[in-house]
Amino acid sequence: MKTLSELTDYYYKELYPSIDELEKTRQEIASRLKLYGGMGLALFGLVAIWCTKTFGLLHPMSIAIAIGFIAVGTIIYRSMTQNYAKDFKEKVITPLINAIDSNLLYNPDLMISQTLFERSQLFNHSIDRYRGNDYVKGSIDGVPIEFSDVHAEYQTRDSKGRTQWHTLFRGLFLVAEFNKHFKSRTVLLPDLAEKTFGNLIGGWLQSLNISRDKVIQLDDPEFEKKFVVYGNDPIEARYILSHSMMNRIVEFQKKISYPLFISFVYNHIHVGIGAGKDLFEPAVFTSLLDYKQAMEYINTLRYTIGLVEELKLNEKLWSKE
Amino acid sequence: MTVFLSILGVVALIAILIYNSLIGKKNQVDNIFAGVDTVLKKRYDLIPNLVASVERYMEHEKSTLEKVTEYRAQAMKPGISDDQKIALDAKLTSALGAINIAMEAYPDLKANENVMHLMRTLNEIEEQISAARRAYNQSVTDLNNAIEMFPTNIVAGWMNLQRRLLFEITTTERQNVNVHDLFNRS
Numbered sequence: 284m285k286t287l288s289e290l291t292d293y294y295y296k297e298l299y300p301s302i303d304e305l306e307k308t309r310q311e312i313a314s315r316l317k318l319y320g321g322m323g324l325a326l327f328g329l330v331a332i333w334c335t336k337t338f339g340l341l342h343p344m345s346i347a348i349a350i351g352f353i354a355v356g357t358i359i360y361r362s363m364t365q366n367y368a369k370d371f372k373e374k375v376i377t378p379l380i381n382a383i384d385s386n387l388l389y390n391p392d393l394m395i396s397q398t399l400f401e402r403s404q405l406f407n408h409s410i411d412r413y414r415g416n417d418y419v420k421g422s423i424d425g426v427p428i429e430f431s432d433v434h435a436e437y438q439t440r441d442s443k444g445r446t447q448w449h450t451l452f453r454g455l456f457l458v459a460e461f462n463k464h465f466k467s468r469t470v471l472l473p474d475l476a477e478k479t480f481g482n483l484i485g486g487w488l489q490s491l492n493i494s495r496d497k498v499i500q501l502d503d504p505e506f507e508k509k510f511v512v513y514g515n516d517p518i519e520a521r522y523i524l525s526h527s528m529m530n531r532i533v534e535f536q537k538k539i540s541y542p543l544f545i546s547f548v549y550n551h552i553h554v555g556i557g558a559g560k561d562l563f564e565p566a567v568f569t570s571l572l573d574y575k576q577a578m579e580y581i582n583t584l585r586y587t588i589g590l591v592e593e594l595k596l597n598e599k600l601w602s603k604e
Numbered sequence: 605m606t607v608f609l610s611i612l613g614v615v616a617l618i619a620i621l622i623y624n625s626l627i628g629k630k631n632q633v634d635n636i637f638a639g640v641d642t643v644l645k646k647r648y649d650l651i652p653n654l655v656a657s658v659e660r661y662m663e664h665e666k667s668t669l670e671k672v673t674e675y676r677a678q679a680m681k682p683g684i685s686d687d688q689k690i691a692l693d694a695k696l697t698s699a700l701g702a703i704n705i706a707m708e709a710y711p712d713l714k715a716n717e718n719v720m721h722l723m724r725t726l727n728e729i730e731e732q733i734s735a736a737r738r739a740y741n742q743s744v745t746d747l748n749n750a751i752e753m754f755p756t757n758i759v760a761g762w763m764n765l766q767r768r769l770l771f772e773i774t775t776t777e778r779q780n781v782n783v784h785d786l787f788n789r790s
Contacts, residue, residue: 500742517742518639522735 284423284592285382290581293382294375295572301374306571308367313568316363320356327352364567371565372417379580380419383588387421391563394418394431395456403458403553404470405544406451407494411438415456417563423588424597430457430587432561454541454558455587461523461552462596467516468496469523471532471545473557474511503529509536510543523547531594539586554590622759629747633768636743637686640736640771644679644693647729651676654722658703661713665706672699687769693733694772700726737771744768 285293294302330352334345372391380389394415401410418431433456436448492498495513499520506529514520524532536543544555562583569576591597655669662669678684679692704723713719748767751760 500746502738502742517636517739518643518732518736520735521738522732525731525735 284384284589285585287581287585290379290382290585291578294379294577294581297382298375298378301378302571305367305371305374305565308370309565309567309571312363312367316360316567319359323352323356323359364565367567368565371571372563375565375571376417376563376580376584379584380588383584384421384423386423387419387588390418391416392418395429395433395458397435399429399458399553400433400435400456402548403456403546403555404468404548405472405546405553405555406435408437408451410435410451412436412448416561419588423591426460426462426591426596428457428459428588428591430455432456432563433555434561450559452544452555452557453560455556455562455583457554457556457587457590459552459554459591459596461547461550462598463523464550465519465523465547467514467519467547469499469512469514469516469520469547470495471510471512471543473542473544474507474509501529502526503533506530506533509533510545528594535586535590535593552594552596556587618755619759622756623763626747626750626756626760626763626765629743629750630765633740633743633747636736636740640733640740641689643729643732643736644689647696647726647733648676648680650722650726650729654719654726657716657719657722658707658713661710661716661719662703662706665703668699668702668706672696672703675699690769690771693737697730697733700730741770744770 327349330348331345334340334342334348338344369391376391377389380387395418397410397413400413413433413435415431415433418429420429422428432454434453435451437451439447439449441447492513496515497513497517499512499514499517501507501512501521501524503526506524510532512520512524532543532545539556541559542557544557546553563580565571566573566576571577586593651672655673659666659669675692675696679689679696684692707713707723747765750756751765751767
């Protein structure tokens with residue numbers, strides 16, 4: 284697998300012709316968007332003044348018109364960037380993935396199945412809308428792996444019967460075969476309670492989570508600060524989370540700035556990286572040649588695919604070989 | 605009178621909750637020890653085969669091999685207490701560790717497929733034992749804390765609960781395992 288610096292060289296050297304061409308398209312789109320955006324805002328301002336005078340600021344009609352403006356704006360933005368995003372995935376993301384490992388298949392329109400996502404048991408909530416894209420499948424060092432961007436949402440109704448959508452998870456979701464046999468269920472979630480309320484109250488709050496198995500306290504203070512672990516077999520949870528595995532997970536969490544959700548069920552590891560956005564969408568208002576921007580694509584891909592190496596999932600116990 | 609009865613009721617409720625949580629902790633320790641026992645038994649089952657396979661080669665390690673056999677025999681005696689099992693486990697782990705290290709000096713052994721298969725099986729079992737020990741130690745720590753801390757120590761005193769011994773976690777276990785020793789990789 285190529286290193287980060289090799290991939291950066293590849294991005295700027297090998298992909299330069301495609302990126303240069305895409306960059307010109309991006310600049311055109313960005314300037315057009317700014318022009319339309321300015322006009323739209325001016326029109327919105329005038330309509331807002333008229334609405335306030337005619338109906339009042341918080342009148343349902345005023346709110347409906349505002350929502351209409353946002354919807355039209357979103358549609359215009361989408362239609363203007365759609366082809367550019369498609370080209371970007373074809374000319375940049377596809378070769379980048381191939382450069383990392385030629386065994387990987389990439390399809391920008393597919394996603395990890397909802398069944399697999401639910402099987403992870405990371406998010407105990409019914410899902411009313413499940414979308415995703417940028418699906419990658421293959422094997423790294425003999426370890427079957429698949430991942431994609433996922434956006435899972437659920438619906439609620441308020442007292443007036445209005446529908447509201449809430450994001451359950453948005454980010455990158457990965458499933459890979461684990462290198463040890465196990466029958467139990469072990470779930471690692473970001474430790475928000477302990478971070479917010481401290482050890483004593485946070486620990487007590489975690490133990491109150493009735494939708495989960497028992498809290499499993501582990502003997503690695505740094506790991507315990509970052510994660511709360513729920514599981515139905517305290518021995519097997521520690522068999523999976525050996526000291527070295529906990530160490531690797533902590534190191535991985537340090538490298539990525541997003542919350543990490545990990546579960547071990549059905550002999551597989553499921554990893555959710557809660558970025559809160561699509562990770563492989565091209566930037567519109569930042570140059571594709573911008574180093575930080577380029578590194579975001581490269582890092583995300585390298586770290587995700589590198590997870591097999593990072594967690595040493597390729598070092599299988601001989602009985603699994 | 606009502607106030608007195610209310611206070612008495614609250615105290616009784618707290619005592620019941622503490623009693624139940626102590627019972628839960630004690631049962632958790634026993635339950636996990638049963639799991640420890642299961643993996644220890646796996647190791648006892650493997651030892652005779654391993655000793656028989658390596659003793660022809662390991663002339664200089666005869667005494668260590670004899671110790672391993674002896675500790676196994678002691679550990680398998682019926683009616684042995686949990687504390688004795690814990691003590692024997694530490695001895696057995698250290699003796700098996702010595703054999704593992706000594707194997708480096710016997711190239712013939714490393715070429716023997718059967719011995720290598722046994723050693724790899726043993727290493728997997730050792731990982732399971734390590735996990736079981738860590739789980740047991742956590743549950744014992746929870747119980748011991750409850751026995752010593754106020755106010756649970758009062759109820760624990762009435763129940764005559766005794767502190768339990770911890771498994772010693774060896775320094776090698778604390779370090780990140782060298783995977784080349786553990787996995788089938790050259």
